[in-house]
Amino acid sequence: MPTKPSTIHVLHPGLFTTVQDLGRCGYQRFGVSVSGAMDAWALTVGNRLLGNPDGAAGLEITLQGPELLFEQALPIAITGADLSPTSNGLAIPMWTVVGMQAGSRLQFGMRRQGARAYLTVGGGITGPMILGSLSTHVRSGLGGLSGRAVKKWDQFSVGPVIRTAARSIGRSLPEPSRPRYVTSPVVRVMLGSQTAYFTDEAIRQLTVSPYRVTTESDRMGYRLEGAELPHRASADIVSEAVCAGSLQVPSNRQPILLMADCQPTGGYAKLATMISADRSLAAQLAPGDSLSFRMVSAQKASELLRSNRAELDRLLPPRGS
Amino acid sequence: MISRMIQLSEYAVTVEFGDTIDLPTNELVLTFTGAVDQAGIPGLVEVVPTYRSATVYFDARLTDAITVMKDLRALTATTTSAPSRPPITHTIPVWYGGSAGPDLADVARQAGLTPLEAGALHASVTYRVFMLGFSPGFPYLGPVPARIATPRLPTPRRQVAAGSVGIAGTQTGIYPQASPGGWRIIGRTPVLLFSLHRPKPFLLAPGDQVRFVPIEEEVFKELSGDQA
Incomplete structure (x- = not known):
């Protein structure tokens, strides 16, 4: 039975906090970016712990968390990066459903692991659906709170909490299944649409040299810095679709790893695509971190994605199953 | 094929x-x-x-x-190049030059034309919407008459006004929202290419056609006012 809707007040916005769900599909042909949670796996885990649908909206919290006030009692889960969450001075366990008391505050502290934490709440964060999604895409001003990041004194409405959500308090993702976010992960890639645009040296170099995440990195993409990835001739192609994970290389020979907010199309040659199963690892990086690439086949990438999802379903079955 | x-x-x-x-x-x-x-x-x-x-x-x-x-x-x-439907043609009014088109003078100079002639040349052909991309509702139109086909700016502008009409080589396009942009801006339209406040948010679709009609600054302001 639904209980009455709940409100969360923003006392401090944090560095960059946005409302995200699993993205805005179906409008890329009109130039609309998919966006959605950078670490969709972490958001999904939070929602499943709470008994929400996978695509319920939560807050994506970047590096420095907000301070929030809960008007009513509400079950929540914090997943993804460990940014030292506390409530009224007490540490809040990660990957676990916790019952926030009416009038309690949620704060964050030091970055212990990862870069993006997800606050999911029983009933999900609600708001106006824009083209089928609540995801915030700041660049085009769509979704979330008027298409922007969270500000001081914003308020969030929470959907009706089903009674089972209250019963989920204490439920957690088993320790061994929690991801370990490192600051220099190895992510796997499959060869891309324009591999033929690159020299053999570029393909070799990609898999032996580490690449640093520069300060010109955000939800749209990471500009990486490392060994040059030379083209055979031109770096430019006639614009075509790109997706999160596409590794584009402009004429400066330094790769750009496209992330959740990427545009639907791009005009740089793509050397490779990061596999979906490793997207969480990349989503948890901040400027100054680095990553290395390993090559896998497209078939292997699909197998890894499938087993990744099967493992999640085994640990935390989706709602309704 | x-x-x-x-x-x-x-x-x-x-x-x-x-x-x-x-x-x-x-x-x-x-x-x-x-x-x-x-x-x-x-x-x-x-x-x-x-x-x-x-x-x-x-x-x-x-x-x-x-x-x-x-x-x-x-x-x-079974795919053939026969068009799936007769194209829809949209008429889009544009205020060329002035503060609406900061790059029109340069485009005209490179073509050996006056700004007025360059604007008229841009508006003299029917363009095809090849695709949309870059930002919600941004159309990639072409081909631009060879004489005024001008490469992108060496350094993109930090801010291009909503409705700006630009040229990039043989492509021309319209910025539906204010955004950074590297195309040569020759004019501006008061028409909204993307609006969530109407049943069809996107004015244009791939395969449509566009004709630009030059308008004066006063008309632009009047039409912009209508939408406010």
Whole structure:
């Protein structure tokens, strides 16, 4: 039975906090970016712990968390990066459903692991659906709170909490299944649409040299810095679709790893695509971190994605199953 | 009629019909896109047509690339360049030059024309919407008459006003929202290309045609006022 809707007040916005769900599909042909949670796996885990649908909206919290006030009692889960969450001075366990008391505050502290934490709440964060999604895409001003990041004194409405959500308090993702976010992960890639645009040296170099995440990195993409990835001739192609994970290389020979907010199309040659199963690892990086690439086949990438999802379903079955 | 099919990711396949910007290639892309829209392929999420390829996104939980590629191959076999429908032509008023078109004078000078002539030349042809991209509702139109085809600015502007009409080589386009941009801005339209406050948020679709009509600053202001 639904209980009455709940409100969360923003006392401090944090560095960059946005409302995200699993993205805005179906409008890329009109130039609309998919966006959605950078670490969709972490958001999904939070929602499943709470008994929400996978695509319920939560807050994506970047590096420095907000301070929030809960008007009513509400079950929540914090997943993804460990940014030292506390409530009224007490540490809040990660990957676990916790019952926030009416009038309690949620704060964050030091970055212990990862870069993006997800606050999911029983009933999900609600708001106006824009083209089928609540995801915030700041660049085009769509979704979330008027298409922007969270500000001081914003308020969030929470959907009706089903009674089972209250019963989920204490439920957690088993320790061994929690991801370990490192600051220099190895992510796997499959060869891309324009591999033929690159020299053999570029393909070799990609898999032996580490690449640093520069300060010109955000939800749209990471500009990486490392060994040059030379083209055979031109770096430019006639614009075509790109997706999160596409590794584009402009004429400066330094790769750009496209992330959740990427545009639907791009005009740089793509050397490779990061596999979906490793997207969480990349989503948890901040400027100054680095990553290395390993090559896998497209078939292997699909197998890894499938087993990744099967493992999640085994640990935390989706709602309704 | 197909050059190749590439797996973009575990959940996306790109069907490439060429690697140039031209009408026959784009017709193939759009006819194919229409066919995929209609085909009821299991697990289909969306199709993104561009100048010369169409990328088909699917739900990797429901299907896989090999199955989707098989279905797509069958569809490409029957894809011809016959237009799927007669194109819709949109008339878009543009205030050329002045503060609306800071690059018109440069474009005109390089073409050996007056700004007025350059604007008139830009408005003298019917353009095709080859694709949308960059930002919600941004159309890639072409081809621009060779004489005024001008490369992008060496350094993009931090802010381009909403409605700005730009040139980049033989392409012309309209910025639906204020954003950074590197195209040469020659004018501005009061028409909203993207608005959530109407049943059809996007004015243009790939395959449509656009005709620009020069208007005076006063008319622009009047029309802009109407929408406020």
